[in-house]
Amino acid sequence: MTLAAYFSPVVHRLVPYVPGEQPKIAKLVKLNTNENPYPPSPQVVSAITRAAHQGLQLYPDPESSALRQAIAAHHGLTAQQVFLGNGSDEVLAHAFFAFFQHACPLLMPDISYSFYQVYCTLYGIEVHTVPLTDELRLRVTDYARTAAQAVAGVVIANPNAPTGIGLPLADIETLLQLHPSRVVLVDEAYVDFGGQSAIALIERYPNLLVVHTLSKSRSLAGLRIGYACGQSHLIDALQRVKNSFNCYPLDRLAMVGGVAAFADVAYFEQTRQAVMSSREGLTLALEDLGFTVLPSQANFLLARHPLWDAAVLAADLRSRGVLVRHFMLPRIEQYLRISVGTPAQCDHLVQALAELLAQR
Ligand code: PMP
Numbered sequence: 001m002t003l004a005a006y007f008s009p010v011v012h013r014l015v016p017y018v019p020g021e022q023p024k025i026a027k028l029v030k031l032n033t034n035e036n037p038y039p040p041s042p043q044v045v046s047a048i049t050r051a052a053h054q055g056l057q058l059y060p061d062p063e064s065s066a067l068r069q070a071i072a073a074h075h076g077l078t079a080q081q082v083f084l085g086n087g088s089d090e091v092l093a094h095a096f097f098a099f100f101q102h103a104c105p106l107l108m109p110d111i112s113y114s115f116y117q118v119y120c121t122l123y124g125i126e127v128h129t130v131p132l133t134d135e136l137r138l139r140v141t142d143y144a145r146t147a148a149q150a151v152a153g154v155v156i157a158n159p160n161a162p163t164g165i166g167l168p169l170a171d172i173e174t175l176l177q178l179h180p181s182r183v184v185l186v187d188e189a190y191v192d193f194g195g196q197s198a199i200a201l202i203e204r205y206p207n208l209l210v211v212h213t214l215s216k217s218r219s220l221a222g223l224r225i226g227y228a229c230g231q232s233h234l235i236d237a238l239q240r241v242k243n244s245f246n247c248y249p250l251d252r253l254a255m256v257g258g259v260a261a262f263a264d265v266a267y268f269e270q271t272r273q274a275v276m277s278s279r280e281g282l283t284l285a286l287e288d289l290g291f292t293v294l295p296s297q298a299n300f301l302l303a304r305h306p307l308w309d310a311a312v313l314a315a316d317l318r319s320r321g322v323l324v325r326h327f328m329l330p331r332i333e334q335y336l337r338i339s340v341g342t343p344a345q346c347d348h349l350v351q352a353l354a355e356l357l358a359q360r
Helices: 009-013 041-053 067-077 087-099 115-123 170-180 232-242 252-263 265-288 310-319 342-357
Strands: 030-031 082-087 106-109 129-130 153-157 186-187 208-213 226-229 301-305 323-324 336-339
Touching: 009 226, 030 041, 030 232, 030 336, 030 342, 041 082, 041 252, 067 082, 067 226, 082 232, 087 115, 087 186, 087 232, 115 129, 129 153, 129 323, 153 170, 208 252, 208 310, 226 232, 265 301, 265 342, 310 336, 310 342, 323 336, 323 342
Parallel strands: 030 323, 106 129, 106 153, 153 186, 186 208
Antiparallel strands: 082 226, 208 226, 301 336
């Protein structure tokens, strides 16, 4: 008997997601996992510090009511239209379980957040990938199906990852109208950096679920808070799944930290504007170096150089203390995904690239 015989059969089939490197080396310019280059609001840190002295021996509120309320107020929804999870990865996992397990394929772009495929393998969901256009854009009419072609639902990221390209709300509405009897999940992890949120459509579409995270625009990747917004019947389904898995996905510190993050509107505005402005500057600097840069509405850029192999460039940058992400995936293997850093981090990257390119 091999030791793997202890595993449930599905474990052999899993192809786990591989997150970007979190190196222990100090002083790296870390532009590989789309974190926010700025720390969270000081109000978040004080709220967490206070909460650490108050009641950690007690379980947290299983409904995370205070944070649900804060998020609902921010988006003009009711608390019954908000579902919380331990990072949006967990929210996505519950949503795939709750909505996409039908005996027909789930539609998603061929290039998108690669965790979607991982959940499908975990839950035995069949996938049909729809190719992006040659310009790596999503064309919503490609998601139309005949009555005989049943689908389990649609999942997209908007802005898409790792392209950064955003879709207008009219296109989201087309997707919702193409598949009225299935859930259309719109993952808006990066929407605060200039995208258009589909939350405005929730009232009109019972099949729309929008997923957000506090990891990016609110600088809280380390706290693990994600949420979904949708009409209350979808949120009820997610609650059923969550309460069949873990009643307390958000701890007490995350809960108060999340509330404080939504309260500090000025800090949120200031940091997201800073990231967007660095993105524009970095795009121009990369173009000056000969890169082709996709138009991004996110906190990262997908860029390629006509003369340089992307894997070689990523390795050379690493040896100069700059981490970027390279995906060995069809169609994008010649691109680098570069998270937008502070102005100093962006300058460091551009300087390192200029030196490398000068060596040719
Ligand atoms: N969706 C997309 C498109 C992402 O890029 C990420 C970050 N890797 C997530 C969701 C998950 O973010 P988190 O679990 O930190 O909320």
